[in-house]
Amino acid sequence: MIDAGTTLPTPEESRGGHGSRAGARTTKLAIVGAGAVGSTLAYAALMRGAARTVAMLDVNRAKVEAEVLDLQHGIQFMPMAKVEGSDDVAVCAGADVVVVTAGAKQKQGQTRLDLAEGTIGLMRTILPGLVEVAPDAVYVMVTNPVDIVTYAALKFSGLPPERLFGSGTVLDSSRLRFLVAQHCGVAVQNVHAYIAGEHGDSEIPLWSSATIGGVPLLEWPGIAGHPSLSEDAREEIAREVVQSAYRIIEGKGATNYAVGLAGTRIIEAVLGDEHRILPVSTLLDGDHGIEDVCLSLPTLVDRRGASERVLVPLSDAELAGLQSSAASLREVARRFGL
Incomplete structure (x- = not known):
């Protein structure tokens, strides 16, 4: 029994x-x-x-x-x-x-x-x-x-x-979602948005595919007491995502809580064979015209690992930003003989 x-x-x-x-x-x-x-x-x-x-x-x-x-x-x-x-x-x-x-x-x-x-x-x-x-x-x-x-x-x-x-931009995307949720007055779980490219200064937010509760973020009307996301607000949020790690390091010497949780989320996706889409850093082989560099794009993560990238639609500006981020990373890799 x-x-x-x-x-x-x-x-x-x-x-x-x-x-x-x-x-x-x-x-x-x-x-x-x-x-x-x-x-x-x-x-x-x-x-x-x-x-x-x-x-x-x-x-x-x-x-x-x-x-x-x-x-x-x-x-x-x-x-x-x-x-x-x-x-x-x-x-x-x-x-x-x-x-x-x-x-x-x-x-x-x-x-x-x-x-x-x-x-x-x-x-x-x-x-x-x-x-x-x-x-x-x-x-x-x-x-x-x-x-x-x-x-x-x-x-x-x-x-x-x-x-x-x-781990790529899993943490950066979490920071982005938090800031969008804070600005718009919604729960962070209702925000779906990704940071792509380098985990660093050249990373780019994928605004064109972002949603809040199923509503395209660029069409979000705003709710009482919380304005819609203007272009200026989006630019400020993107800057804050990039700068937040530096602010934390300046204040306490290291980032650890959020990155520990982000890493655990990736581990769970692998061990639980969850088929979860996460923006992890993988070796690109022609995606969006980019190859021979590791950077972050939404990717299916399961027991096999980072098993398949999801080619989300990009605006022309996002594609240019992604390719610029890739070029920056490739230059650094070559600098170290890789």
């Missing part, structure tokens, strides 16, 4: 796999980097029950062990999970998803592209070992400059593009 509320394994889980016990397959998330972003992402993933095992890897053994111990002490108040951590890459063995947050820390006044050289070198060092212990994982890069780092990581790892991608 099965008690009410018992969760039965899916057919895929019943077939077993790494981490299985008595034929039931469990999910494992590995997080590389136990800094502000990595530890917050681990916390968010645990609170949302995203994976049954969360493993953290960091070169600073004392730091990663302390973060793990702190998280373990809160397991009573979360969906049941196992938390482990080490400075040995073996802790990531058999992971279903590997999220890489390790990288140079962005300092006040630095752009994301300023961080490229040190972080690219780090990817060259750590990725071969990760792929060796977790050869079947989906890899998500959450370290800046994410588009350049994702492009480099694809070259260093040898993984197919659908199985290694960047």
